[in-house]
Amino acid sequence: MFFEGTAIDSVHIPAGTYAVRSRTLPTKNSRSETKKAVQTRQRAWLVEVLEKTQLKPTQLAAGANITSTTLTRMLNNEDYSGTLSPETIERIKGAYKVPGPEEFSRSGRSPLIGFTEAARFDVHREKGELGRIVAAILHGHANMYAWRLKTMALEGVGYLSGDIVFVRMLEEGQSPRPQDAVCAHITDYQHGAAETVWRVFDPPFLVGAANDRTAYKPVLVDGDRVKIAGVIEQSYRPHALSTMR
Known part of the structure; x- marks a missing residue:
């Protein structure tokens, strides 16, 4: 239940939710050349942010309240197959007031990260x-x-x-x-x-x-x-x- 007003205790705490399961099973996307391109743009963006802030990866991570391995494994491990999550990118952008990879790449493609919801x-x-x-x-x-x-x-x-x-x-x-x-x-x-x-x-x-x-x-x-x-x-x-x- 929601309580109207502006008091601090006007908070809704959900006790549980229910949803109906569907029989549709989306197929899992395999790693592709496009994913490698995303990784390349994100690495280039991280390097640019590090140069601008004059910080080390561990310092950058601490300032954005993320774990240092989130950045170091992408920067230092060529075999790493992951990408930065939208939340990680948003934290770095917010902490250091820098544009994200989507502005950095200037590729004219769809934005790399979206927060439409x-x-x-x-x-x-x-x-x-x-x-x-x-x-x-x-x-x-x-x-x-x-x-x-x-x-x-x-x-x-x-x-x-x-x-x-x-x-x-x-x-x-x-x-x-x-x-x-x-x-x-x-x-x-x-x-x-x-x-x-x-x-x-x-x-x-x-x-x-x-x-x-x-x-x-x-x-x-x-x-x-x-x-x-x-x-x-x-x-x-x-x-x-x-x-x-």
Whole structure:
């Protein structure tokens, strides 16, 4: 249940969600030349950021609140097959005020990273009471981040477009529980693009919980093309949005 108003305790904590599993099984994309191109652009971008900031990879990682191996394995290991997640790129961009790989590459192709379904909530830029409320909720939670939803993909489990959701990022080895509302990174190796989406985890799929057919199609979580980044722990609905519903 959501509570209207602007008090700090006006927080929605989901007790559980439900979604129907589909029989559709998307095929797993193999590593391709396009994926190598994405890696090449990301490596070049990291080198550019390191040169601009005059930092070492471990220092850059610390300032962006990410593990140092996330950067060093890409920079130093030619056999490494992974790519930087949208969340990692966003943290570096936010911490050092630099453009992302999509601006760096200037290839004219589809953006390398997409945040069409939500936007990071910056408590330092958000003025007024809402910014103070979100900052208070985040206080003491080093591994939690706030996002403003721009999708109705989780409407069926109580999250609406405009809600502020608080996401606990998963550490290495951690997994979400079945029926958790999650944010996930989907990489399109064919087009060199990536997107952060908001879905319900119905193992082994991500599924939408809304009437929006674009979010309904299940997506297989394979740990490569599709990775779950974090779990929604709670949310806050701004008063202006509440009065419109």
